[in-house]
Amino acid sequence: MLVHYIDLSWRSFKRTPLVSFLMVLAIAIGIGITMTSLSVYHMMSADPIPHKSSQLFSVQLQIMDDGSTWWTSDNQPLQLTYQDAANLYQSQVGAQRLKMVRSGFSVYIDSDKVKPFSQSARLTTPEFFNMFDLEFLHGSKWSQQQEDNAAPVVVISEELNNKLFAGKNSVGQVIYLDDASYEVIGVTKNWPLTIKYYDLNNGAFNQPEQLFMPFSLLEAKQLGNWGNTNGWKHEDVRSFTAKLQSEMVWIQFWVELKTEQQKNDYENYLLAYMQEQQKLGRFNRKELAFGLRDVNQWMAYNNVVSEDNKILVALSFMFLAVCLANILGLLLAKFLRRAPEVGVRRALGANKRQIFMQHIIEVAMLGLLGGLLGIVFAQFGLLGVRQSYSYYESLATMDLSMLLSAPLIAISTCVIAGLYPAWLVCKTNPAIYLKSQ
Amino acid sequence: MLQMKNISKVYQTEMVQTHALRDFNLNVNEGEFIAVTGPSGSGKTTFLNIAGMLEPFSEGDYILDGVNVGSLNDNQRADCRNQKIGFIFQGFNLIPDLNLYENIEVPLRYRGIKAKERKRRIEQCLEQVGLASRAKHLPQQLSGGQQQRVAIARALAGEPRFLLADEPTGNLDSLMARQVMELLEQINRDGATIIMVTHDSELARRAPRNIQVVDGQLADFTLYQGTQPIKVAQGV
Numbered sequence: 154m155l156v157h158y159i160d161l162s163w164r165s166f167k168r169t170p171l172v173s174f175l176m177v178l179a180i181a182i183g184i185g186i187t188m189t190s191l192s193v194y195h196m197m198s199a200d201p202i203p204h205k206s207s208q209l210f211s212v213q214l215q216i217m218d219d220g221s222t223w224w225t226s227d228n229q230p231l232q233l234t235y236q237d238a239a240n241l242y243q244s245q246v247g248a249q250r251l252k253m254v255r256s257g258f259s260v261y262i263d264s265d266k267v268k269p270f271s272q273s274a275r276l277t278t279p280e281f282f283n284m285f286d287l288e289f290l291h292g293s294k295w296s297q298q299q300e301d302n303a304a305p306v307v308v309i310s311e312e313l314n315n316k317l318f319a320g321k322n323s324v325g326q327v328i329y330l331d332d333a334s335y336e337v338i339g340v341t342k343n344w345p346l347t348i349k350y351y352d353l354n355n356g357a358f359n360q361p362e363q364l365f366m367p368f369s370l371l372e373a374k375q376l377g378n379w380g381n382t383n384g385w386k387h388e389d390v391r392s393f394t395a396k397l398q399s400e401m402v403w404i405q406f407w408v409e410l411k412t413e414q415q416k417n418d419y420e421n422y423l424l425a426y427m428q429e430q431q432k433l434g435r436f437n438r439k440e441l442a443f444g445l446r447d448v449n450q451w452m453a454y455n456n457v458v459s460e461d462n463k464i465l466v467a468l469s470f471m472f473l474a475v476c477l478a479n480i481l482g483l484l485l486a487k488f489l490r491r492a493p494e495v496g497v498r499r500a501l502g503a504n505k506r507q508i509f510m511q512h513i514i515e516v517a518m519l520g521l522l523g524g525l526l527g528i529v530f531a532q533f534g535l536l537g538v539r540q541s542y543s544y545y546e547s548l549a550t551m552d553l554s555m556l557l558s559a560p561l562i563a564i565s566t567c568v569i570a571g572l573y574p575a576w577l578v579c580k581t582n583p584a585i586y587l588k589s590q
Numbered sequence: 591m592l593q594m595k596n597i598s599k600v601y602q603t604e605m606v607q608t609h610a611l612r613d614f615n616l617n618v619n620e621g622e623f624i625a626v627t628g629p630s631g632s633g634k635t636t637f638l639n640i641a642g643m644l645e646p647f648s649e650g651d652y653i654l655d656g657v658n659v660g661s662l663n664d665n666q667r668a669d670c671r672n673q674k675i676g677f678i679f680q681g682f683n684l685i686p687d688l689n690l691y692e693n694i695e696v697p698l699r700y701r702g703i704k705a706k707e708r709k710r711r712i713e714q715c716l717e718q719v720g721l722a723s724r725a726k727h728l729p730q731q732l733s734g735g736q737q738q739r740v741a742i743a744r745a746l747a748g749e750p751r752f753l754l755a756d757e758p759t760g761n762l763d764s765l766m767a768r769q770v771m772e773l774l775e776q777i778n779r780d781g782a783t784i785i786m787v788t789h790d791s792e793l794a795r796r797a798p799r800n801i802q803v804v805d806g807q808l809a810d811f812t813l814y815q816g817t818q819p820i821k822v823a824q825g826v
Contacts, residue, residue: 502672
């Protein structure tokens with residue numbers, strides 16, 4: 154009967170093309186707007202590294218003395234001091250760990266074809282590539298020995314490699330960062346990241362850096378920080394060395410903990426570390442505290458998806474509801490005008506369920522057509538978002554799950570809107586209409 | 591085959607109670623052709639609707655082909671209607687979007703009959719009403735008489751035990767009315783039980799048995815031989 158009901162629905166559309174078109178259009182506009190905001194929200198809130206997001210933890214230490222406050226929900230700074238990051242990195246506790254900071258340079262090469270340009274860089278330890286799943290197109294990451302020795306080496310992204318070396322294998326080539334030369338030892342494959350979850354300090358939706366260099370270069374070359382540096386008490390910091398020894402927080406630290414046991418052990422380690430540091434006159438507070446949040450917890454903690462986005466999604470669904478309310482009115486008019494035909498069908502043996510299903514299938518088909526047209530509208534909406542704000546470039550897109558969701562949402566919401574008209578028409582008393590036709 | 595005992599039908603509004611049928615008693619045997627006459631508003635159509643299970647009754651007992659109709663729920667009544675009863679309406683009530691073949695197919699689909707068997711029955715019924723060559727035509731492409739023949743074909747396709755006809759010739763001219771009546775007589779001779787509501791006394795007289803409904807009650811019985819009444823009786 155399903156095929157028969159679909160056939161009847163199609164005939165119904167052809168019988169009332171204008172009303173049917175208006176209903177499809179109303180659904181499409183509602184779905185288009187809803188899917189535009191929902192797609193952006195979906196991409197913002199999507200797990201950026203689903204297979205290991207529960208194993209990667211951002212580390213926070215409550216460094217501040219009692220009485221000092223921070224703006225986070227639990228009053229803890231988001232980053233670590235240089236000395237804490239160095240100590241935690243040296244400890245060897247945890248499966249893998251890394252420390253990192255954002256920096257940047259003027260980039261140029263020995264070629265008059267490429268003009269110098271400014272580019273941000275990530276100074277990090279070599280575990281970065283394994284922990285965050287970066288793959289190499291050419292070459293590899295730097296060794297631990299190169300890390301320890303602050304070797305002047307750099308890994309560049311595929312995009313930067315295309316820009317500087319026209320996509321050729323650039324391993325062994327030299328690039329200049331500010332005034333120093335660095336040897337390219339690796340080229341990473343494109344890293345499509347919608348959320349820069351590993352460092353949320355300077356915009357969660359900015360693109361990842363395209364230069365990756367040993368963290369030890371920070372101290373060796375006294376490189377500048379392009380990220381955030383925050384102090385919480387007065388300190389006389391007049392030199393780079395003083396900054397490294399200060400209580401200012403500016404280093405990000407991540408640890409990979411594969412089991413609950415490892416996590417427990419690491420929590421104990423952090424407490425022990427802070428107690429140890431208290432003996433040195435640091436962590437002047439009664440209650441020691443730390444933060445150990447996995448990727449999704451970290452994004453939630455940093456309010457990556459703001460309340461505004463959630464409100465926008467809610468508003469778009471309300472707009473869809475308004476569209477559906479209009480459709481409900483049109484459906485009521487359309488279905489009740491068909492009551493005489495329903496009376497005939499009832500007289501010929503159709504039960505209420507069959508009449509109900511016939512009309513629900515028609516509504517579902519309207520939803521399907523509206524959903525498909527809504528995807529087209531949503532693409533225009535997302536195009537508009539991308540062109541309005543550059544940092545939405547990778548967010549304002551529809552992935553497969555959203556593409557499949559659009560018709561499903563359209564069908565299910567239309568069916569909900571059609572329940573009342575379908576129910577009303579199926580409980581029509583056939584006797585009333587048979588004589589009057 | 592059809593037994594109605596003390597059937598009453600009351601339409602209730604806030605202000606008034608209207609008794610469309612009261613203490614209505616009737617027995618119909620298999621193979622009968624009954625014409626139901628009576629003035630407008632007397633309850634003829636209400637009787638037909640109740641007989642066809644299109645409307646519930648307020649009181650009484652109604653047994654159709656051994657089934658107590660009063661005990662059936664809506665779905666069971668729909669099934670029973672689909673399997674046992676064929677309807678012919680004054681206004682033909684063909685579905686305008688469907689061609690003749692598809693119109694006749696409607697009750698067969700609801701019964702869940704397979705496509706091959708549906709095709710056989712539809713072709714047979716169209717042949718029977720003389721419209722085999724018009725299967726792909728839409729109802730509005732036919733004359734009134736032809737449309738009523740399609741409606742009859744649709745009623746016959748389900749091979750019903752009962753045919754209920756409500757003013758089947760009411761919208762037709764006399765020539766077409768006579769053709770439709772001859773078709774109904776032929777169907778009755780083939781074994782179907784027919785109850786026909788009509789205002790046309792001439793057509794009514796062609797039915798072997800007449801009943802008259804007045805004020806929601808059965809007024810008399812008349813048996814005809816040809817066009818001559820042979821018996822008049824009060825009550826059941």
